Each structure stands twice: as structure tokens, then as C-alpha cells.
Amino acid sequence: MARSRRWHRRPHGSKVSSRSDFREILFAEIISVTGGLFAGFLLALTTDRFYLIPGLLILIPGFLEMRGSISGSLAARLSSGMILGATKPEFAHNRIMKGNVIAAILLALAVSLMLGVIAFGLSWLVFGKAIISIILISVLAGLLSNIIEIPVTIATTFWLFRKGYDPNNIMGPYVTTVGDIVSILSLLIAIMII
DSSP states (O other), X not given: OTGGGGGGSSOXXXXXXXXXXXXXXXXXXXXXXXXXXXXXXXXXXXXHHHTTSTTHHHXXXXXXXXXXXHHXXXXXXXXXXXXXXXXXXXXXXXXXXXHHHHHHHHHHHXXXXXXXXXXXXXXXXXXXXXXXXXXXXXXXXXXXXHHHHHHHHHHHHHHHHHTTOOHHHHHHHHHHHHHHHHHHHHHHHHHHHO
């Protein structure tokens, strides 16, 4: 228990706290940049699949941004709740945490549907092709990415908190990178299924 709270005991403004925070943030940013390069490389390798459906490239920027934003806010709410003592770092019997997870899932599905509708409308206006499958691809990819990313976000946030790190320093860049990679893979799987 004492180890998991080590960063709470640091006096504010101390050099130890600043150095430790700097190391945590620097490590998270290095992982983020490396993962972003991997996600871009993966996207570059599979661009030919995205050209198959006109308007799918309209969907990609919003879809990538959505995953990082939703998982990032989920991680921030969980870590702030644990720091304040409102939530415990375990999922079972935790009403606040379950509510946050359900909200993240519903928000991701709703935004995926909206992104699909917007991509469908722009594809119809710009290319003159009404391809309804773009909406299905967006919703299916949103569902697939939720299945992977939400448990990873929760598990990593809990693990960092238990190890004595401040999840607020690390989780933002981490979930953005994981979200980019998972989103591209989910879109590719959704394209193959539909």
C-alpha cells in the first residue's frame, strides 16, 4: 500500500517530484512517438485497401482522433478518482468505474455512427456515390476497437497506479498511440468483413 502511494508523499515543487514527473512524461512521449510512427507505417502499407471504398479516407482522421480522446478521458477520470480515493484500483463492485466504462462504450459507438454518416454524406456529395457500407464499417470498427482498447486502458491505468506512478502523466500519450494502432487494425478488419 505504501508503495502505490509514493508519489502522493512528494512535496509539491520539490526537485524529486519534478524529476520523477519529467521522466514519466518523457517516457510516455517517446512511446507515443514510436507508436505513432508504427501506426503511420501500418497505414501506409494498407492504403490500397482504403482506396477500395470512396470516402473511406474521409473517415480515418476523425476515427483516429475519436479513439484517443475517448480512452484518454476514461483514463483521466479513472486515475483522478483513484488519486482522490473515490474509486479503488479494481473493477469488481465499483459503480463509478462501471458507469465510466458504459459511458465510454456508448460514446464511442455514437460517434462512430456519426462519423460514418458524415463520411457517407461527403462521399455522396463529392464523389457522387452513395455507399452505405461506409456507415457499417465505421460502427463495426468502433465496436472492435472498443473491445480492445477499453480493457487495455483500464488495466494499464490500474497497473501504473499500483506501481506508484501517476497515470495522469503517462496515459494520455499512451492511449493515443494504442488508439491509433488499434483503430487502423479495426478499420482493416471491418473492411475485410464487410
